[in-house]
Amino acid sequence: MTAFLQIRNLSARLRNTGHRLLRSVDIDLPAGVVRGLVGESGAGKSMIGKAVLGVLPASVEIVEGEIFLDGHDLLRMKPAERRRLIGASTALIPQDPLTALNPSRRIGPQITDRLVDILGWTKERARARALELLGEVRIPEPERVVRLYPHELSGGMRQRVLIASAFAAEPKLIVADEPTTALDVTVQKQILRLISELQARHGTALLFVTHDLGVVSKICDSLSVLYAGKVVEDTTVDAFFAAPRHPYSAALLAATPRHNDPASSLRPVPRDVLDAVAAEIAAADAAWSRHG
Amino acid sequence: MQLARTIFGRLATTLITLIGVAVIVFFIVRIVPGDPIAMMLPPGATDADIDRLRALYGLDKSIPQQFAIWFGNVLHGDFGTSISTRQPVLSLVLNRLPATLELSLVALLIAVALGGSLAVLGTRFRGRKAEAGVDLANGIGLSVPDFLWGLVLILLFGVLWPLFHISGRVSPRLDIPFSTQFYLLESIVTLRFDILADLVDHMFMPALALALPLAAIISQLLKQSLKETVNLDYAVLARTKGYSETRVILSEALPNAVLPTLTLIGVQFTFLMGGTVIIERLFSYEGLGNMAIDAVINRDLPLIQGIVILFALMFTFVNLAVDMTYALLNPRLRNA
Numbered sequence: 001m002t003a004f005l006q007i008r009n010l011s012a013r014l015r016n017t018g019h020r021l022l023r024s025v026d027i028d029l030p031a032g033v034v035r036g037l038v039g040e041s042g043a044g045k046s047m048i049g050k051a052v053l054g055v056l057p058a059s060v061e062i063v064e065g066e067i068f069l070d071g072h073d074l075l076r077m078k079p080a081e082r083r084r085l086i087g088a089s090t091a092l093i094p095q096d097p098l099t100a101l102n103p104s105r106r107i108g109p110q111i112t113d114r115l116v117d118i119l120g121w122t123k124e125r126a127r128a129r130a131l132e133l134l135g136e137v138r139i140p141e142p143e144r145v146v147r148l149y150p151h152e153l154s155g156g157m158r159q160r161v162l163i164a165s166a167f168a169a170e171p172k173l174i175v176a177d178e179p180t181t182a183l184d185v186t187v188q189k190q191i192l193r194l195i196s197e198l199q200a201r202h203g204t205a206l207l208f209v210t211h212d213l214g215v216v217s218k219i220c221d222s223l224s225v226l227y228a229g230k231v232v233e234d235t236t237v238d239a240f241f242a243a244p245r246h247p248y249s250a251a252l253l254a255a256t257p258r259h260n261d262p263a264s265s266l267r268p269v270p271r272d273v274l275d276a277v278a279a280e281i282a283a284a285d286a287a288w289s290r291h292g
Numbered sequence: 293m294q295l296a297r298t299i300f301g302r303l304a305t306t307l308i309t310l311i312g313v314a315v316i317v318f319f320i321v322r323i324v325p326g327d328p329i330a331m332m333l334p335p336g337a338t339d340a341d342i343d344r345l346r347a348l349y350g351l352d353k354s355i356p357q358q359f360a361i362w363f364g365n366v367l368h369g370d371f372g373t374s375i376s377t378r379q380p381v382l383s384l385v386l387n388r389l390p391a392t393l394e395l396s397l398v399a400l401l402i403a404v405a406l407g408g409s410l411a412v413l414g415t416r417f418r419g420r421k422a423e424a425g426v427d428l429a430n431g432i433g434l435s436v437p438d439f440l441w442g443l444v445l446i447l448l449f450g451v452l453w454p455l456f457h458i459s460g461r462v463s464p465r466l467d468i469p470f471s472t473q474f475y476l477l478e479s480i481v482t483l484r485f486d487i488l489a490d491l492v493d494h495m496f497m498p499a500l501a502l503a504l505p506l507a508a509i510i511s512q513l514l515k516q517s518l519k520e521t522v523n524l525d526y527a528v529l530a531r532t533k534g535y536s537e538t539r540v541i542l543s544e545a546l547p548n549a550v551l552p553t554l555t556l557i558g559v560q561f562t563f564l565m566g567g568t569v570i571i572e573r574l575f576s577y578e579g580l581g582n583m584a585i586d587a588v589i590n591r592d593l594p595l596i597q598g599i600v601i602l603f604a605l606m607f608t609f610v611n612l613a614v615d616m617t618y619a620l621l622n623p624r625l626r627n628a
Contacts, residue, residue, distance in 0.1 A: 087534015099525040104547040114533040149623040
């Protein structure tokens with residue numbers, strides 16, 4: 001069976017400086033599976049999600065590679081068809097719930113707008129769906145909330161609304177871009193549990209972008225570790241936490257703070273490991289430019 | 293409740309502003325050189341004639357005394373009698389007001405439509421040639437003042453390629469059956485499209501001349517605001533939902549980007565109304581501005597005062613209207 005999302009040999013760079021952001025990335029994501037994209041800031045994990053959803057910034061260009069969504073070659077489709085396919089079969093749970101809702105529109109339509117505008121539902125049916133979804137993400141008084149504006153809700157509530165919106169069209173794939181980073185620690189847990197629960201119930205494939213290995217261990221099945229836009233390790237969660245193969249992965253895992261062992265916390269990734277990965281990437285780049 | 297209090301507060305400050313304007317105008321028109329009485333009398337009038345006329349118009353009293361009398365009358369709704377036409381100032385002014393209001397509002401409409409479309413176009417094709425074209429148009433619009441646009445338009449569409457009337461508000465041959473001076477409004481309401489066409493024919497060029505600089509300002513500011521908004525998270529999220537770029541600009545970005553532009557439109561609209569003075573003169577349009585110039589030429593003190601106070605009143609109401617629209621469009625203010 002081919003995976004719902006297949007990323008093949010994807011490379012991207014900054015248009016003006018030529019700085020490489022993604023280096024020959026390969027990712028497979030079958031239906032119903034949760035894959036973590038892990039790495040430091042700037043490792044390119046969010047960039048992969050944006051490439052899949054077709055919202056790369058104008059300053060970034062894809063140099064080579066393919067993205068297949070349900071067998072369709074995204075990068076070679078007509079823009080209008082691609083938009084429709086992405087809108088109908090994928091969704092995004094954004095990082096910052098405070099900025100991801102339009103401040104001048106009511107909550108209800110923001111949950112179900114794509115059902116009406118892209119998938120042709122009637123307004124009444126969409127409204128019923130919005131109420132149902134708000135119940136599913138456990139927001140009390142859905143009838144009242146659909147009429148509110150974003151500023152009338154707390155950050156955690158807004159993230160629930162965004163999760164409801166992501167599941168509205170029963171997408172096959174959801175990209176969650178650090179969905180708990182901007183939230184209060186106490187709220188983080190609830191949101192994480194909610195995403196995990198809805199993912200399992202709807203059988204959605206989930207691409208979970210995060211820098212938090214603790215989160216990965218809780219909700220992911222497999223993970224890709226990124227460094228400087230390159231996948232340095234692609235493995236299952238069980239295998240990774242038992243014994244990471246790549247030295248960088250091992251260092252990253254060791255650097256994760258543990259609440260039951262405060263003495264070992266905040267151990268940075270050692271210099272020699274970083275140097276080794278950098279050398280590995282430089283070698284790959286050299287090979288790439290010889291072949292290109 | 294909050295809104296009512298805001299409006300009440302604004303009305304109170306409006307009143308204070310108007311009194312201030314009244315004081316300043318009253319004293320300035322009496323201090324600057326020029327004597328209304330000298331303008332009225334034929335050459336060879338005796339000093340006795342001059343004194344008699346001066347007393348008749350109350351101009352023999354001290355300026356503060358004159359002000360007290362005039363202001364007392366104003367409070368009773370009596371703005372005095374025009375020296376040059378011998379008609380009550382209030383009815384003269386109110387008779388001309390609709391023409392100027394219609395001209396200004398049509399100009400505003402053109403400016404918003406033109407500036408708004410250019411801003412959306414420039415945002416939709418940002419970083420491409422079309423945006424450079426919009427920037428160029430904005431630059432030209434901003435660097436040419438309204439009266440120069442008026443002259444350019446007269447040359448182009450009045451002389452070289454005579455498409456439009458260059459003078460007046462309506463053709464004299466037309467029989468106007470309207471009960472108010474709001475010709476444009478009444479011709480629409482009563483479905484007299486022949487008159488409407490004639491009015492638009494006369495109004496188009498002066499309105500466009502007034503509108504072009506404002507359109508350029510709106511276009512420039514709104515485009516800048518839109519370009520920031522289309523990169524915000526909710527606009528990106530809308531793109532992932534399958535919306536086209538044009539749709540994202542119009543339904544996600546525009547309602548939010550319009551807010552900062554709105555304040556500016558309010559300020560600029562008052563400048564536009566000030567511009568009607570020269571533009572109405574240029575196109576012999578029978579409005580308040582044209583009347584203001586005549587009043588100044590004739591040193592018609594009561595009329596000048598009446599016109600200036602009316603302009604001040606309109607300015608404050610425009611600002612009030614902008615604030616209310618702002619509150620209406622911004623849900624964070626509406627429910628606060």
